[in-house]
Amino acid sequence: MAFGWIDEQARARRRAGLVRTLRPRPADSPLLDLASNDYLGLSRHPEVAEGAAAAARTWGGGSTGSRLVTGTTELHTELERELAEFCGFEAALVFSSGYAANLAAVTALAPHGSLIVSDAGNHASLIDGCRLARGTTQVVAHADPDAVRKALGTHDGPAVAVSDTVFSVDGDAAPLAGLAAACREHGAGLVVDDAHGLGVLGNGGRGAPYAVGLAGAEDVVVTVTLSKSLGSQGGAVLGPARVIDHLVNAARTFIFDTGLAPAAAGAALAALRLLRREPERAARAREVASELHGRLTAAGLEAVRPDAAVVSVRAPSPEEAVQWAADCRSAGLAVGCFRPPSVPDGISRLRLTARADLSGAELDRAVRVIGETRP
Numbered sequence: 033m034a035f036g037w038i039d040e041q042a043r044a045r046r047r048a049g050l051v052r053t054l055r056p057r058p059a060d061s062p063l064l065d066l067a068s069n070d071y072l073g074l075s076r077h078p079e080v081a082e083g084a085a086a087a088a089r090t091w092g093g094g095s096t097g098s099r100l101v102t103g104t105t106e107l108h109t110e111l112e113r114e115l116a117e118f119c120g121f122e123a124a125l126v127f128s129s130g131y132a133a134n135l136a137a138v139t140a141l142a143p144h145g146s147l148i149v150s151d152a153g154n155h156a157s158l159i160d161g162c163r164l165a166r167g168t169t170q171v172v173a174h175a176d177p178d179a180v181r182k183a184l185g186t187h188d189g190p191a192v193a194v195s196d197t198v199f200s201v202d203g204d205a206a207p208l209a210g211l212a213a214a215c216r217e218h219g220a221g222l223v224v225d226d227a228h229g230l231g232v233l234g235n236g237g238r239g240a241p242y243a244v245g246l247a248g249a250e251d252v253v254v255t256v257t258l259s260k261s262l263g264s265q266g267g268a269v270l271g272p273a274r275v276i277d278h279l280v281n282a283a284r285t286f287i288f289d290t291g292l293a294p295a296a297a298g299a300a301l302a303a304l305r306l307l308r309r310e311p312e313r314a315a316r317a318r319e320v321a322s323e324l325h326g327r328l329t330a331a332g333l334e335a336v337r338p339d340a341a342v343v344s345v346r347a348p349s350p351e352e353a354v355q356w357a358a359d360c361r362s363a364g365l366a367v368g369c370f371r372p373p374s375v376p377d378g379i380s381r382l383r384l385t386a387r388a389d390l391s392g393a394e395l396d397r398a399v400r401v402i403g404e405t406r407p
């Protein structure tokens with residue numbers, strides 16, 4: 033039977049406690065949200081919603097074509113200019129998702145004969161970029177500049193190291209300065225994914241590379257998503273103008289994809305302008321994360337110290353993690369649940385996000401529910 037093997041896979045997934053299901057979210061959800069990536073609480077901000085609505089009224093529901101044909105509006109170039117300027121880079125290129133931006137950066141910067149050195153904890157979209165790229169990938173130990181240095185030393189020819197800046201599973205930060213130094217010793221480029229750093233780290237949320245003085249460097253390329261702190265949808269690559277020009281000409285997920293919807297571009301631009309005006313939102317997200325971590329550990333839970341806005345709590349098994357998250361939900365709290373294959377080390381976790389707009393009372397409630405429902 034066609035697709036007969038799917039049933040066997042579904043059975044194996046059920047046996048392992050790894051079945052995933054969709055839960056449509058009502059517009060007026062009563063749940064306290066510690067699961068979304070809306071780090072700054074901007075996705076429903078009136079200015080962000082109006083940015084989307086105004087863009088849709090002006091430009092329509094879709095961008096109407098690929099970026100090189102009709103899909104580049106003046107709004108797209110405005111967003112690219114302001115995003116690059118905010119993060120401290122010469123140029124930016126907007127994509128329909130952060131996923132597409134990562135595929136573009138890795139594939140276009142790792143040609144035949146090149147080496148890609150990839151952190152073992154990287155996000156799936158960077159991993160897929162490595163899989164699609166023509167270069168050869170070497171996976172190295174997590175957050176280990178010496179391992180990167182050693183791998184680069186084995187190769188003669190173009191090379192890049194790729195890493196998340198803040199890892200999505202445990203919320204720990206990459207050793208960016210060490211990675212850049214290792215790359216520079218070998219004349220290699222550094223590509224980092226700042227999906228969880230933009231809006232949270234760096235002065236006023238300018239991102240992790242900005243925080244460590246790597247913004248604008250000629251050998252550093254950064255990818256971001258517009259879907260987390262900026263409360264919209266889409267992605268971008270930031271870097272030297274010559275790299276961005278190269279992507280326009282060589283990145284398949286840029287060339288063969290319809291341009292970002294105007295509403296998403298308008299929402300992201302509105303959020304960016306808001307963040308410029310209210311830079312304290314970034315510091316507040318970090319403060320909430322640290323507060324949440326403190327309260328969880330005081331309650332005896334095994335939480336990883338956060339470097340940005342993601343707080344991870346270890347669970348004993350995938351089944352117990354799923355049950356824990358379900359029990360939280362029944363008690364009015366939405367939390368994320370990470371388990372294999374989304375975790376590189378096989379350890380299941382609850383994943384909590386510390387939104388800048390969470391109050392002290394909400395944090396109290398969240399920690400109480402997580403403590404009371406623990407396996």
Ligand SMILES: Cc1ncc(COP(=O)(O)O)c(C=O)c1O
Nearest residue numbers: 129130131155200227257259266
């Ligand atoms: C580290 C990281 N990179 C990239 C992405 C993909 O971004 P997008 O959702 O905009 O496709 C995500 C998650 O969504 C992420 O967590």
